[in-house]
Structure formats: C-alpha cells, structure tokens
Amino acid sequence: MKIMLIDDSKTMRNIQKAVLKQLGHTEIEEACDGQDAMSKVGAFAPDLLLVDWNMPIMDGITFVRTFRKTNKTTPMIMVTTESEKARVIEAIKAGVNNYIVKPFTPDLLCQRINETMQKISSAT
C-alpha cells in the first residue's frame, strides 16, 4: 500500500514513517505542505494520505478540499493538534475519513490506520 505523509514537521513525518514501517508499509512518500503534496500526489498515486492541518504555503484543510475535487475515494486521515469539535466536523465535511489529535501514541496511529483501511475495504 502506498502512503503519503503530509506534515511540515520532519520529526512528525519520521515518527509516522517508523510506525508505518512497523506495520509493514514501505512505499511511503513525504510532502512538507499542501502545495508540495499536490505536486507529488499525481505521480505517486497514494492509497492513503496522513495530513497535518497547520502547515505553511497550503494548509491541510485547503489541501483536502482541493484534492477531493478530483479524487473522491482515496482515504485521508487528518493528524492535527486541532481538537475542537467544530474543527473535526469541518475536516470531515471537507472529506477526511478519520481524525487523530496530537499528541497521539504509536498504538493509536496504528489503530486509526487499520480502522480507516478496514472501513474503506468493507465499503467497496
């Protein structure tokens, strides 16, 4: 499975990458903001995206909205410090499939990824 990590913090991307590797995922692409992700997403064609909310140049919510205009199906998980209910609803409306609030444990990240993928596969 191909996974794209979109976060301006390299540390966070490394953490997510390590967790994904533990889960057996090795095809991983990284982007440091929404715009960077838009430029890579076509060629990489990910099966899952983990998106941070607050990023420079193009933030996560703008990226989700832009991406969803052309791609309705690829699952996305918002990984963010934005924990208010209104924010969660906003993200879900924009098109994310799941939501993780920082700080999170590696176990929680694993759980959310598995959960999302299971939902997607049972829906199809």
Add this chain to the structure above:
Amino acid sequence: MNEDELRKLVTVQISSDHLLAELLIAPGVTHSELTEVFLQSILDERSIQTSIQSSTAIKEVIESHAENPDKPLKATVATGTPAVDGIDGGIELDEKVQAQLDQINHNKKDASEEDAETIDFYSQSSFVIVTKGQLLGRIIPPAPGTDGTDVCGKSIPAKPGRACPIALENCDLKQDQAIMAKSAGALSLTKTSLRIDAILEISKYVDFSTGNVDFPGSVTIQKGVRDNFIVKAGETIQVFGLVEAATLCAAKDVILSQGMAAKEKGSITTGRNLEAKYIDNVECQIQTNLCIQKEINNCNPTVAGEILSSTCRLIGGETRVAGTCELGQIGSDAGTPTFLHIGCHPELETLIEQAHSLYPLVLAQANHAQTELAQLTAAMGKLTPTQAERLTELQFELSEHQNRVNEVAKAVALLCELHQSKTHIELRVTKKIYPRVELCMNTVRVTFKESVPGPLCIQLRDNGKPEILDVASGNTQLLSEVASVATDPDLPDLKAIHQECLILDKNKQSEAA
C-alpha cells in the same frame, strides 16, 4: 685454359642440409676467365636458385679474385630457408594456476639464507588448490609449422606439431577449449592429464614438505601431523598417524586413528564429531559428539552434542558438554583435579548473558521516558501545537523503549528455550568417579571427596537436586549422600532467567490486550 680445365678449378659445394651453396675457386684461374656468365652457368648446372643476392655475391667473388688471383677463394652464393617445425598441442595453464605451480617449485628448491629469515615455511603449501568453476587453463591445438626451401628451390617440409590427447578428470572442457574445475579440490597435472581430486590424500606427514593444508574437501593423512602445522578442511580430516601440537579444523568430522599429543599447544575444531583413541593436552571445540576410546588427558573440550566414550578415562582439564555424557571413569587414582560441566552450552550461555545484561539498561531507559512523559503531561495545561507535537515525540520514544524491553525479553526467552532444547543433564559412568572430581549441573556444584564406583547415572530431579542411580542395583539416592553438593551463585540460573522473561512477555501481552 680450355673450359673443361676451367670447370675443374671452379666448383660449387652444397651443404648436406642443402641450405648453403658455396663457390670454390682454386688458384690458376685468370681474372679474364672468371666472368659473371661463366659463374652463373656453373650455378645453373647445379640447379641452384639464384637471386639478386647471388648476383651480388658473384660480383664480389670476381672482385675478390681480381685482388688475389693466386689464392683459393670460397664464397657463399646462395642460401635456403630452413623449415620451422610445428608445435605440439598441450595445456596452457591459467596465469594464477601457473603462478601457484611456480611458487611450489620455487619452494622445493633450497631457500637462500636471506629467504630463510623472511619466509614463513609453515605456510608454504605444496598443493595447488582450486575452487569450483575456476579456470584452470586451455587446450592448445598443435601448430602445423612452416616449410622451408633449399638452395635449389626445393621445398623442405616442416614437421607438423602433434596433437596431445589430454585426459581430463573432474574438469569441464568448454567450447573455446577452456578447462574449468568441476569441483573444488587439489590439482594434479602431468603432460597428458589434468585432474581435480576432491579428497586430498597426503601419503606422508604434514610437515615442511607439505606446509600447512587448507583444503575445501576432505583430507586424508597417511602418517601424522607435526608440531605447529595447521590442517583445515571443508569436510572431514582423517589422520592415521600421531597428531602433535598442531591445529586441526574441519567443517565436518575429525577422525584420528591414533590420537593427538598437543603439549598444551594444539587444538581441534570440528563442525561435527571428533573420534580418536586418545587426546592429550588438547583444546577442543566439538559441534556434535566426542567419541574417545581410551583417554582424555588434561584437555579442555567443549562439546555441543554428547560425549559418547563409555570406555574412556577423563583425567584432568575442564570439560563442558551440552548433552548426555558417557564415560568410563572420571579422575584418577592420583586424585587429579578434573572438572566436568554437563548440560552446558557456553556459546548460548554467553549470548543469554549478553542479552540478559541489556535488559536492565533498556528497562531503565523505558522507565526514564515514562517518568518524563508523566511529568510533562502533568505540568501542561491546554497544549500548544508545539507542545502537542513534543508529547507525540515522547510517546513515540516511550513506545520504542518499551518495544526494546519486550524484544530483549523475547530474545532471552528464546535463547533459554534453545538452550533447554540443546542441553540434557545426564552423566553415565561405567567404572568409577575418583576424588577431586568437580561436577557442575545448572547452578549445582558437586565435589567428590570419595570414590564412587560405577556403573552409575547422575541426573537432576524435578526439584533441581541431583540424584545418583546405582545401575547394578537400581537404587537411587541423593547425590549429596555420597558427595558434597552446593549451589554456586556464580553459575547462571537459566531457569530463573527464562521464567523472568516469560513473565515480562506475558505482562506485555496483557498490556497490549
């Protein structure tokens, strides 16, 4: 002078191989009589092929004669071309192989005094060892040669080179006539044959005449192995004579028809069994079984399999064995201190010790990360994005540490299980155990102060206490009744370590659940 008289004085001499024609002019011929036409006619009469060189030679003869008409004159006027014989076919060895052969031939000659100071004579091998698939050389076809021509223009046939039939054994001959080794082995070469021997048979001693031996297959030595020589084999080593203070190293078995007297300097390492009549003062690493007929004297064998030597005396030294140990007697009348550790696998025990020593370190790191995380979480109110990310980092670090703790516990438990599967505590003695024999099993150290007659069998009970069975009567008693039995805290308690790791693993699993 008339022409007949003149022809008697001017003659041509042709060499026996017909490659040289010389003009001989006796005294009495006048300069006017010696013309180019006349001399050419003389050569024509003898059917000598003339050339520009001949014409020049004729002119020079005439000039020389003019200077000294009264002296006899001899001059070469024609030469032939000798035939170049063909070259016989044969083997052209590969550079590497040839270099090895040259080195061996060089070694066989007496070394100069200068060499004697710098050369390691032990390492001068007298065998060409090749690897499987190695290029050995090439078969060279015979060359036909070039015909020659005699002074009369007749062809001199060249002798063609002869084909040399080469017998190849254990070699592949490729289309381009390249010879490749079919298997690894020792190269044996004659003018008409090339062979690779998968077994290296040494008909004499391994000494300065052979040098050290490092062979990929099996090695058979008809005589013995001298002090300080090394014999390494990719398979089995068999020695029919005495092995002195040498080093034997075989990936499979070492079989000594006699024995080894190593003078505390020799060693044996096997990938499988060691069989011998006796071994004396030898360091041994045996990966499977040790089978000695008569005596193990002052040796330090470590045996990963079993000791199956029911007629053998074990006297002195320190013996460690993983599996069952069968011996004739242990110790001696003279009370030689003899140490025997059964159910012992030093290689695995070292690994367990190393892995187990990591455990407190990784646990301390995990605890430290957990404390730090707890303190930070307590100190922070509503988290800023930076704080939230920092906390995620700490969570990740903690998780990594916990994983490490778990991995170490799992590794130690696995090693302990492997140790358990590879070891067995059982000592059978057919004749006697003498005083001053020390026996270790798990954490128990037994010291024999009195002789204990055989046949006997020593094992550990379920409660860890050693018992002794009198095989003749079938009676069993605690070993502590016939010898001093104590728990030695220096001996690793693998059972306890295993238990500790299993509990940790269980805890981790229940945490995860």
